[in-house]
Amino acid sequence: MAVPKERVVIHQTQIHGSIAPDHDAILTPEALAFLGQLHRRFDARRRQLLKQRQERQARYDAGALPDFRADTGSIRESDWQVAPIPAALQDRRVEITGPVERKMIINALNSGAKVFMADFEDSSAPSLANQLDGQINLRDAVNGSIAYRSPEGKQYRVGANPAVLVVRPRGWHLPERHLTVDGEVMAGALVDFGLFAFHNAHALHARDQGPYFYLPKLEAMEEAQLWDEVMSVTEGELNLPLGTMKATVLIETLPAVFQMHEILHALRNRVVGLNCGRWDYIFSYLKTLRGHRDRLLPERGQVLMTVPFLKAYSELLIQTCHRRGAFAMGGMAAQIPIRGDEAANEAAMTKVRADKLREVQAGHDGTWVAHPALVPVAQEIFDRYMPSPNQLSVKRTDVAVTRNQLIAPCAGTISRAGFDNNVEVALRYTAAWLDGQGCVPIHHLMEDAATAEIARSQLWQWLHHGEVEFTDHAPIDFALFDHALATHTHRLRDSDLPGAKRADEAAALLATLTHAERLGDFLTLPAYEKLA
Numbered sequence: 001m002a003v004p005k006e007r008v009v010i011h012q013t014q015i016h017g018s019i020a021p022d023h024d025a026i027l028t029p030e031a032l033a034f035l036g037q038l039h040r041r042f043d044a045r046r047r048q049l050l051k052q053r054q055e056r057q058a059r060y061d062a063g064a065l066p067d068f069r070a071d072t073g074s075i076r077e078s079d080w081q082v083a084p085i086p087a088a089l090q091d092r093r094v095e096i097t098g099p100v101e102r103k104m105i106i107n108a109l110n111s112g113a114k115v116f117m118a119d120f121e122d123s124s125a126p127s128l129a130n131q132l133d134g135q136i137n138l139r140d141a142v143n144g145s146i147a148y149r150s151p152e153g154k155q156y157r158v159g160a161n162p163a164v165l166v167v168r169p170r171g172w173h174l175p176e177r178h179l180t181v182d183g184e185v186m187a188g189a190l191v192d193f194g195l196f197a198f199h200n201a202h203a204l205h206a207r208d209q210g211p212y213f214y215l216p217k218l219e220a221m222e223e224a225q226l227w228d229e230v231m232s233v234t235e236g237e238l239n240l241p242l243g244t245m246k247a248t249v250l251i252e253t254l255p256a257v258f259q260m261h262e263i264l265h266a267l268r269n270r271v272v273g274l275n276c277g278r279w280d281y282i283f284s285y286l287k288t289l290r291g292h293r294d295r296l297l298p299e300r301g302q303v304l305m306t307v308p309f310l311k312a313y314s315e316l317l318i319q320t321c322h323r324r325g326a327f328a329m330g331g332m333a334a335q336i337p338i339r340g341d342e343a344a345n346e347a348a349m350t351k352v353r354a355d356k357l358r359e360v361q362a363g364h365d366g367t368w369v370a371h372p373a374l375v376p377v378a379q380e381i382f383d384r385y386m387p388s389p390n391q392l393s394v395k396r397t398d399v400a401v402t403r404n405q406l407i408a409p410c411a412g413t414i415s416r417a418g419f420d421n422n423v424e425v426a427l428r429y430t431a432a433w434l435d436g437q438g439c440v441p442i443h444h445l446m447e448d449a450a451t452a453e454i455a456r457s458q459l460w461q462w463l464h465h466g467e468v469e470f471t472d473h474a475p476i477d478f479a480l481f482d483h484a485l486a487t488h489t490h491r492l493r494d495s496d497l498p499g500a501k502r503a504d505e506a507a508a509l510l511a512t513l514t515h516a517e518r519l520g521d522f523l524t525l526p527a528y529e530k531l532a
């Protein structure tokens with residue numbers, strides 16, 4: 001018998017792969033239907049915007065350099081302000097960030113930081129299990145039921161005055177291959193955002209806490225507009241007042257620094273601030289300028305926030321934000337506490353303090369830390385130099401940043417140790433990521449997707465541009481890379497370090513990416529194909 005056409009269900013959201021019984025509570029039929037709506041409404045536009053990224057990059061590869069837009073001058077020049085900032089976000093002096101693991105969420109909420117940025121992105125290896133566990137953990141954090149008992153029997157619960165929750169979904173480029181709508185793979189960004197909003201928006205709104213989001217890796221005003229539409233439609237679907245959801249945007253790509261007024265304008269009814277995501281920004285400088293031999297970067301340890309192109313970026317961000325009534329958030333120093341070596345620990349803390357002092361004195365309204373022990377370190381500096389909840393009144397009218405300053409070449413050198421460290425970090429991070437861990441300590445530094453991107457992009461750049469030398473004038477060549485990779489792979493394989501059992505796959509991936517004619521757009525895209 002023929003089925004009436006309107007009753008044939010041809011479009012649906014499907015789950016691919018097995019999910020744990022707990023995950024049913026997240027992937028409910030209603031939540032899946034909501035994700036389906038987001039996908040149908042927004043995914044074509046997302047794909048078009050990703051194509052525009054490729055078109056822009058093709059122009060940079062052909063010799064063009066990024067610049068301010070000619071078609072948006074009126075946005076930059078006219079006077080307008082972003083919407084008022086909610087009370088819960090008025091004071092963001094210290095924000096702790098971390099993966100969406102249960103114990104870490106509780107520790108972060110209890111850390112004393114004003115805000116906890118719960119991260120589905122740079123510090124997450126986005127296996128379906130990790131992402132869905134993260135959604136369960138955040139749902140329980142929002143509804144107040146979250147608790148954890150460690151294997152040693154230690155009990156964890158959220159105490160009084162927890163940090164305000166801000167969630168970072170994946171960037172626009174990453175797929176979530178376990179969910180399809182009408183046969184098309186969903187965007188990780190829409191899955192992370194959609195599930196968190198669907199399950200938590202009402203509870204957070206009821207206590208005047210959002211939901212709040214950090215938006216990563218945007219490259220253009222239109223990408224911010226897309227987020228604004230996604231949030232507006234979600235507010236409509238969930239019967240929330242328009243503008244309830246607030247956004248802080250990471251300015252962590254070189255193209256985006258030329259559109260900061262435009263990005264704030266696109267999100268002006270809900271944006272709270274911009275953030276200096278320094279690690280991805282350095283990666284983006286490398287990637288955007290991959291065709292420009294005159295803009296190679298020295299080893300990572302020399303690319304500090306005080307070098308001219310990064311100083312220009314952070315000062316222009318502060319000036320732009322404060323002109324529009326938005327917060328200018330600082331970023332992450334990579335140092336973490338060093339246990340068992342007081343002198344080394346003090347040296348690391350001195351570096352963190354210097355970074356936070358630079359930020360607060362430049363006019364930032366708050367900063368990021370990677371570890372609970374760093375909360376008091378950053379807070380002490382911000383309390384001393386920022387007695388008010390923020391520094392919106394610091395207009396930085398003294399700053400006059402030019403296009404050339406933002407893309408200025410960076411002086412410095414490449415040592416054998418710097419080269420070897422990039423091989424080790426890229427390998428060990430990729431292996432840990434493939435094994436499900438998105439943030440790892442390596443030689444007492446926090447390493448995540450953004451820092452690993454820097455490591456592998458620098459290797460590509462130094463090896464492919466030819467005639468790049470170490471400080472001792474020895475040439476940098478593929479034989480050295482292959483040898484270093486084999487040595488570190490052997491060491492990792494024989495260790496009990498995170499990712500040891502994925503060492504060979506990580507090495508193969510890194511070798512392919514490093515030998516490839518073109519610098520690949522993202523390490524995490526080919527790695528995702530291999531993620532369990």
Ligand SMILES: CC(=O)SCCNC(=O)CCNC(=O)[C@H](O)C(C)(C)COP(=O)(O)OP(=O)(O)OC[C@H]1O[C@@H](n2cnc3c(N)ncnc32)[C@H](O)[C@@H]1OP(=O)(O)O
Nearest residue numbers: 097098104107108122123279332370371439440441446450
């Ligand atoms: C470029 C960017 O995007 S930056 C943002 C993304 N990066 C991050 O968010 C970094 C998050 N930080 C981390 O993941 C961790 O701090 C690491 C991996 C760097 C180091 O972790 P560990 O080696 O486990 O640290 P350590 O052993 O010192 O941890 C001590 C305690 O602090 C907790 N802890 C460490 N970092 C965090 C954190 N960021 N949030 C909450 N708790 C934390 C640990 O869970 C542990 O708790 P316990 O004592 O109750 O067992």
Ligand SMILES: O=CC(=O)O
Nearest residue numbers: 277278279280450
């Ligand atoms: O997300 C932050 C960064 O530095 O990258």
Ligand SMILES: [Mg+2]
Nearest residue numbers: 122277280450
């Ligand atoms: Mg980043």
